[in-house]
């Protein structure tokens with residue numbers, strides 16, 4: 001069981017990171033919208049901008065995934081199920097949570113999901 005005090009600390013870290021991500025995502029969307037507008041429709045010179053847009057999109061997706069993990073961790077805190085592996089429901093361990101407060105799986109399940117991923 002994770003101590004209330006530690007839980008509170010994690011919650012604060014998660015909320016801080018969540019706010020940071022929301023702000024970054026907002027900026028990313030603006031940049032993407034700008035690239036979209038400024039791209040000349042009939043010239044292939046847009047290739048460089050295309051690359052920029054693609055890397056922005058990749059970053060966007062990465063941050064969205066992290067945000068989803070954070071929101072789910074915060075939700076689990078509210079439901080008192082925080083700190084349990086979503087696959088085997090064993091407790092994840094405070095040290096691992098301290099490094100990655102939004103983590104969903106214990107180390108062994110994490111390895112399994114990474115292996116089965118394409």
Ligand SMILES: [Zn+2]
Pocket residue numbers: 085086087088089090105106107108109110
């Ligand atoms: Zn597990």
